[in-house]
Each structure stands twice: as structure tokens, then as C-alpha cells.
Amino acid sequence: MTEPNMKQPNDLLKLYDCEYNSRLLVGTALYPSPDIMAQAISASASKMVTLSLRRQDPSNKQGQTIWQHIQKSDCALLPNTAGCHSAQEAITLAEMSREMFNTDFIKLEVIGDDYNLQPDPFETVKAAEILIKKGFKVLPYCTDDLVLCQRLLAVGCEVLMPWGSPIGTGKGLMNPYNLQAIRDRFPTTTLIIDAGIGKPSQAMAAMEMGFDGILLNTAIAKAHNPVQMAQAFAQAVNGGRQAYLAGLMESRQTASPSTPVLGTPFWQQQ
Amino acid sequence: MKINITYNGIPHGIAADSSIAQALAVLNTANSTDTSTFVIALNQTFVPRSQYSSTQLQDNDEIELLSPMAGG
Numbered sequence A: 001m002t003e004p005n006m007k008q009p010n011d012l013l014k015l016y017d018c019e020y021n022s023r024l025l026v027g028t029a030l031y032p033s034p035d036i037m038a039q040a041i042s043a044s045a046s047k048m049v050t051l052s053l054r055r056q057d058p059s060n061k062q063g064q065t066i067w068q069h070i071q072k073s074d075c076a077l078l079p080n081t082a083g084c085h086s087a088q089e090a091i092t093l094a095e096m097s098r099e100m101f102n103t104d105f106i107k108l109e110v111i112g113d114d115y116n117l118q119p120d121p122f123e124t125v126k127a128a129e130i131l132i133k134k135g136f137k138v139l140p141y142c143t144d145d146l147v148l149c150q151r152l153l154a155v156g157c158e159v160l161m162p163w164g165s166p167i168g169t170g171k172g173l174m175n176p177y178n179l180q181a182i183r184d185r186f187p188t189t190t191l192i193i194d195a196g197i198g199k200p201s202q203a204m205a206a207m208e209m210g211f212d213g214i215l216l217n218t219a220i221a222k223a224h225n226p227v228q229m230a231q232a233f234a235q236a237v238n239g240g241r242q243a244y245l246a247g248l249m250e251s252r253q254t255a256s257p258s259t260p261v262l263g264t265p266f267w268q269q270q
Numbered sequence B: 001m002k003i004n005i006t007y008n009g010i011p012h013g014i015a016a017d018s019s020i021a022q023a024l025a026v027l028n029t030a031n032s033t034d035t036s037t038f039v040i041a042l043n044q045t046f047v048p049r050s051q052y053s054s055t056q057l058q059d060n061d062e063i064e065l066l067s068p069m070a071g072g
Helices: A034-044 A061-072 A087-101 A121-133 A146-154 A176-185 A200-208 A226-246 B020-027
Strands: A013-015 A018-020 A024-026 A048-055 A076-079 A105-108 A111-113 A137-142 A159-162 A190-194 A213-216 B002-007 B010-015 B039-042 B045-047 B062-070
Touching: A013 A190, A024 A034, A024 A226, A034 A061, A034 A226, A048 A061, A048 A087, A061 B062, A076 A087, A087 A105, A087 A121, A087 B039, A087 B045, A087 B062, A105 A121, A121 A137, A121 A146, A137 A146, A146 A159, A146 A176, A159 A176, A176 A190, A200 A213, A200 A226, A213 A226, B002 B020, B010 B020, B020 B062
Parallel strands: A024 A048, A024 A213, A048 A076, A076 A105, A105 A137, A137 A159, A159 A190, A190 A213, B002 B062
Antiparallel strands: A013 A018, A048 B062, B002 B010, B039 B045, B039 B062
């Protein structure tokens, strides 16, 4: 019998031709210090972390320190194209990331609106198609639009990352109906909820729905105790996954006693 | 003779006929020799490290030099 909270050995997160024994992907930004970031990543048990490329500022030693900590971890790298507003910008940044980080993985992020950081669906599909042809393993950050997900799959994406809610809001799963529709429509596609997760319970809910993984940053980095919160998210993601695999009971409209009715004490036939 | 280029958003004048590698020696004083610590785009097009010496800069070229940073 499997012990509670024990991961099943063969239940791995599949990202293209790679497999990982953690379903939690974490970002490396916004932590109080590089040391706390490293501790939080370790506590999360994540096997893949996101990072970025930015203009070099020789006076900013923190960027170099963060990079040194990430290199020491055993995590695979998922560079992002954060800040890009066009397919061409994202493609250029992806190519630069591939040379810098020596990985074909790219978290494709093309922003369409700076107010809510909503991804641009048209530029995202355009960039994904070109990057796939260039040999990238594209993980596109997208909205919870079913047809957009169809288009991304059609151009060759093997992983989709719909948002739960806008980046950094912590509002959780804003539109469960749409997310469930995407899960049901693409049952064999690796689906990761990216952005908007603020609490472990929200991550667990997504995993219970059958999503394959969670990508988050702010909820851990901005917690009062990021290391403890990383552990909480690791447990929540694992718990949600176990619940999904175990199979949830169907909800009912009316009450149904769990204790047998037969032999109820103090009952008298009228 | 000099040409005008933009390096990470800031205008600079460098010697005409400079390659990217030669420009880096002047501009990127911190890490110009250790090319494993940064990557470059020229006019929003990626330039592989192997082409730094053979890519000649033109007037009004824009160089972006990027390094690893935290990200979400």
C-alpha cells in the first residue's frame, strides 16, 4: 500500500522528451535575498526553475549572485521571454537564451496588454510556430481560451501553460469552467497552470482538476517565510495530484449519511 | 573616423570598421573577454558568439548585451 503523501515513482511530469519528478516549477525573482531564493527552491523540491536575460549592469552584483545560486542547484532551466511585446522580440530573446543557458526549453511570454499582463494570443502563436521550427521546446504562457490552445497545439506545442489569473495577482483560478474545458478537451496534453496562483489551496485545486503542474513565483517569494511557503506548495501540488489520481467522488445535491442507517439507536417505529 | 552606435540603449561613438568583439573591448569593460557571461543581439537579431569577431558594425547599429537575471 502506498503511504499517504508518498509520490508514485512512475508519476513524472513530462515536458517534451524530458521527465521530472516534481510537478512544481518555480520562479527565481522577487525573493528577499539570493540565499533565501536558494533555500526556497530546495524546499519546493522543484526540478525546473525560470529565469531571464536582462541588460547587464556591472554595478548590480545581485544578478550574478542569483545566477551562481541557480547554477549550483540541480534544477533544469526554463528561460523566459518576459517583457517581449512582439513575436520577433520573443524569438530573438529565445535564441539568446538558448546560447546563454544551453537549453532548448523556452517559456514563451508575449505580452499584449501592460495593464493586466495578458498574453497576446496572435503574437504568441506566431512566435511559437517559428520557435518550434527552430528546434525549441516551447512552453507558451497563454490565456484560458480553448481555441488559442488549439492553435498552439496545431503549430507543434506539446505543453500549454494557461494562466490561472494575471501575473502577480494571487487571485487563483479565475475561470475554472474554461480551465476544465481545456483539460477535458486535451486530455493527453501536458497542461501547467502558470501565473495567478496565490495560495497552496489554489494550486491543489488545479491539480485536483487534472492539471499536470503548477508554475509560480510571487506566492512563494513574497510570503513572510518563503522557505516554509515553498514546502507548503510542494505538499499542496503533491496532494492535489494524489487526489486526482485517486479519483474524486462525485458531488451530490442532497445529503447522504455516511454512517449506516441500519441499527440506528433510539429509533422507534411509529 | 568614428561611427555612432547604441549600446544597451545608450549612444556611443566607436572606431569605424569595428567588429562586435572590438566594440566590446571598449564598451563592456566588466566582462568583454569572458563571453560565456553574456549574449548579444544586433539590431534585434541574435548574434552567436562565434560571429563576434567577424561581424562588422555599421553607423546607427544597436547592440543589446544581456546577462542572466532572476525571472518568473
